Amino acid sequence: MARLSFVLGVGVRDLRRGGAAGVAALALVALATLGLGLVQLGGDALNRLVAGWRAELRIVAVLADGDGGRAAGPLVPAVRALPGVAAVRFVSGREALGELRRYLAEAGGESDGLDRLPVNPVPARLVIRPGPGASAADLQRLVDALGRLPGVESVQAAFGWLGPVERVQRAVGRGGLALDGLLGAGALTALIAAGVLARQRRVEETAVLRLAGAPEWTLRAPLVLQAVTLGAAGAGLGVGALLLLTETAAPWTGAWLRTALGLVPLPAPAPPLVGALVGGGAALGLAGGVAAGRP
């Protein structure tokens, strides 16, 4: 217990000895934490937005057989068996005409003319909802497979936007992580520098303590303690800034995100994310402290 209190005392002195390097480490860890949190929350928001768009995505397989009722029987199970299909709904020509009539009415257009037509011009179709994880390439394969099915005259789908969106998602994830890796490396360097500086500033004290028989761990542990404290405190500051952005400033940032980027407001970081970020800062400090204490 006495040794632990001694190590704590030296650790507190080391925090002061770290000086400007310690402050720089604190700031860089905070920035890296904020960056990582924003990448995580921004990525989540983008994923939710894209998931919403995906949920509305439908592929329409227009049937060749007029009303289509006869072909739909064997066709529905065949479509359901295709990879990437979440649900299939048969829409007869009559239903499709009704939907068109409702759409025109809601749009304020003239729909009475439809009733005067000699035959129903709207073909039956299968409305397919793709699986939530299907990529643009998966959807293209599904469209091709649907087009090859007997009884399908044409396939309509509008997912051209999905490829670019997927690339943006990847770019956001990778770019954010790369930027954060740089910030993290900078923070680690600053943590090591703060530890090395503290070690240099107590070189005489260490010599005295070694001669007095101080256990080696009591000479190194304060450096680790200093770096872990800086790492955890920096991460705490970063989380605080993240909370400020997502909670306190949400009315402004939310409007900006919606207007400028079309994103939903960033959610507040969940406790596991907060724990992971602070733990990550402390782990970065642990690595820095161990490196600074190496002979």
Added chain:
Amino acid sequence: MVEFRGVSKLYVRRGGPVVAALSAVAFDVAPRELVVVAGPPGAGKSTLLRLAAGEERPTQGRVVVDGDDVGRLGRRGVARLRRRLGILPAEPRLLADRSVLANVALVLRARGASRRAARAGAAAALREVGLGPRLAAFPHELTAGERHAACLARALAGEPHLLLADEPAGPLPPAEANGVVEALRRARDRGVTVLVTTRAPELAAALAGRTLRLDGGRLQPAPSAPPAAPERDGAA
């Protein structure tokens, strides 16, 4: 307490000559004995103390201190041994940003003493060397002699089994050197084994312990009569 058995220490420098700091040195120091190793500069006195303190390993032979073969000790073993030793290096320094009391208490804290016990032990050690009234002073407020005494107090704090003192009077004037001599003799009287090195024959005589002559890394034959008989009974 201390055994040197055929101890040699060679320093090999790349491309340079091999320097023998010590050659086949053999002697014993009994518990509670005060032994002075005297010799001119470069005789190997500091090397001898560094070997005893585990700062270096012998090239040949064995150094046994308080039951431990120092050459075979690992880092932890050396630290454990040093917790039983008091070491006064040739150029001792106090930490400038701490009071004299805090300087001495620091080593006791590092050895596992509580804050209160460390301060009490440090204060007792400082009183022993006559620095009782200067406990709160900072090193820059002390005279050279007081700083030296404070370093001696730091080495003696915590009642070590063995005190290793390299030139304990240093460059002190005779009046202040007398204080160091008194402190070393009192330590011996309290039961601390003392091994001192010095280049000053008058200090060796004043300490009134068994004197060994070291020159060119070799122990010289003892003079016809030592300055005083060794005191092995620890009489206080």
